[in-house]
Amino acid sequence: MAEVLLSNVRKSYGRTDVIHGIDLTIRDGDFVALVGPSGCGKSTLLRMVAGLEAITHGDISIGGRVVTDLDPKERDIAMVFQNYALYPHMTVAANMGFSLEHRGGSKTQVAERVRWAAGILGLEQLLERYPRQLSGGQRQRVAMGRAIVRDPQVFLFDEPLSNLDAKLRIVMRGEIKTLHQKLKTTTIYVTHDQVEAMTMADTVVVLNAGRVEQAGPPLELYDHPANQFVAGFIGSPSMNFIAGTITADGFSTSAGAVLPLPESENRLPHGPAIYGVRPEHLALSTDSGIPAQVLLVEPTGSETQVTVQLGGTRLVCMLRERAALTPGSTVQLQPRVDSVHLFDAASGKRLGA
C-alpha cells in the first residue's frame, strides 16, 4: 500500500497537449476513480502512472519514491486491462503466477500465492483452464487475480468492466469493491461510467480535456459541483440546465418564467447565469408552480421519469410516485429551492455557496 503523488504532470504528442499539468494526491489505501468523457485523458494518465506512457513534464511518486523514469516492472504496480490481456497460451494458474515466477519466486511460493488469490476470487475450479475456455466474468476475475497475487503497492484498473454485459458489470462492480475493502490496496480506477465511479470510489476525479475539473468524495461532487461540466457529468439522469438572468425577483428564463432562488443566493450579482436543478429535485404539481408541457413519460417501476418542455428547454423530472400523466398535458414545476445550483453563464463556474 502506498500514497501516489502526481505533481504538475503533463503529456504532449508533438505540439498537442493532452494532459495539462495535473496535481493529484491519492492517499494510501484510497480507491480513486478517474472519470470523464472519451478522450479526456483518463486512460493516458493511468498509463503514465503505470509507466506504459512517458511523461512530458512533471513527477509521479509511489510510496514516497519518485518513479517518473522507472520501468513499469520497477514501480511495484499491477494493472487490469480493459480486454483483460490474459496470455492465451497459458492456463489460469500460469497466468496468475507468471509475474511471481518471473521475479524468481519458488514453485511452492508461486503455487501458494496463486491458490490464495484463487480462493479470494473463487477461481479454484478454473486454475487448469485456458482463457479461451472462460466466460467474460471469469476472465475478468483471472485478470484481477493476476493483479492481486503479487501484492503490489498500487492497483490500476483501466475500464475493466466495459466489455461485460450490464448485469455482470453490476456483480463485478461489487466484487472489485469488496476486494478493495478486503485488501485495502491503493487503487486507481479509470471509467467513463459515472455511476461506476460514484458507487465504487472513495474519491472521484472528474477529468475533461486533460484537466481535473473537480476531485472529491462522490457525494460532495454530486451536491456541490464546482462547475457546470461536473454538474452535468455526475448524476444520472444528468442535471437540468436553464439559461436565464438573475434578477431581484428570482431567476428569469428566456421564456419569461421566473424560477425561485434560495435565500442564500440573494446577494448574487444580477445578470446572465445558468440555473441547474437535478431531476429528483424537480417536483410536479397540478395547482401551483411554473407551467410546463409534458413530452414523455417513462415509468421504470420504482420511479417515473417525465420529460417536460419549459419554453425552449427540455427538463427531466424524476418522480418517486407513480404519476398518471399524459404527453401533451400541462403540469406545474416546483424546483426544490435549497437544492438549486447556479453557474456563471460565461465560465460555467459555480456561483455562490
Place this chain on the structure above:
Amino acid sequence: MKNAESKRRAAPSFLAPPRRARRDAAGLGAISAARARLLIYGGMCVLLIPFVFPTWWMVTSSIKPASDIFAFPPQLLPTHTDWSTYAQVFKLQPFGQQYWNSAYIAALVTVGTMAVSSLAGYAFARVRFPGANALFMVVLLGLLIPAEVTIVPLFQLFRRLGMVNTHWPLILIPIFGAPSVFATFVMRQFFIALPVELEEAARVDGLGRFTIFRKIALPLARPALASVAIFTFLHSWNLYLEPIVFLSSAHMFTLPQALTHFTDAYGGPLWNVQLAAATLTALPVLIVFVVAQKQFVEGLAHTGLK
C-alpha cells in the same frame, strides 16, 4: 348462414393445397440442392485434373518400362510394372547422400529463416526506431529482384569466400535472401495483429523486450511460424538455380539438381528412372503437406495471406 357453414366445411380442402405445395417445394428444394452440390463437385473434379494428373503421371510412369511411357494412346494405368527403376535411382547417383544433402540444407534453412524472420518481423512490428517503415520498404523491395539478377555477384562473393562447391551458399542465400524477406513480412503482419495489451501486461509483470518476445509473442506466433516453416522448407527443397550454379560434384548435389543427371550414355534422359527419383523427391513434401495441411491453412489465415 348456410354459406358460412359450407365455407367452414370447405376450409380443410381449401387449406390442403398450400400444405402440399410446401411439401412439394421442400422436395424440389432438396432436389435442386442435391443438383447444385453435384454440379459443384463435378466442377471441382474437372478443376482437380491439372493438379492431380502430373503427379499421377509421374508416379505411374516411374514403374512403367520406358517404351510404355510414350505409348499411344497413353496408358493411364501401367500394363507392365517395373520396380527396378527405384533400385536404378540409387545405382546411378549417390542418391542417399543427395537426399541427405537436401534434407539437412532444408532443415537448416527452415530453422534459420524462422529465427531471422521472427526477430526481424517482431522488430518491424513493435520496435519504434527512426526510418523503420522506410527500411521495411527497402527490405520488401528485395522480393522484386529476380534471383537471376543477383546470382552472378553472389557467385563472385562466395568464390572469394572459398565457398563454391560447398552447401553454404544454399543455406545462407535463402536465410538472408528473398524467402526470408517474405517470411519477415508474414511474421510482421502477425505481430502487428497481436494485441499490444498482452505486451503491456508482460511489461507490468516485469518482463523486458526480449523476454516478452520469447515468452509471449513467439509462443503465440506458432501458426505463423508453422506456415513460414512449411513454405521455407518447400522453397529450399525445390531450389534449383543456386545448386546448379554453386555445386559441381555429384556427392554435393541436392535432389532437384540430381534429377537432371539420370541420363543414358548419349545424354538422353532415362525417363522412368528420372520419374522414380522425382517420386522419391516429392514424397516427403507430400507427406509433410498432408500431415500439416490444417496448420498451413490456419497459418496463412492468421497472417492475412488468405
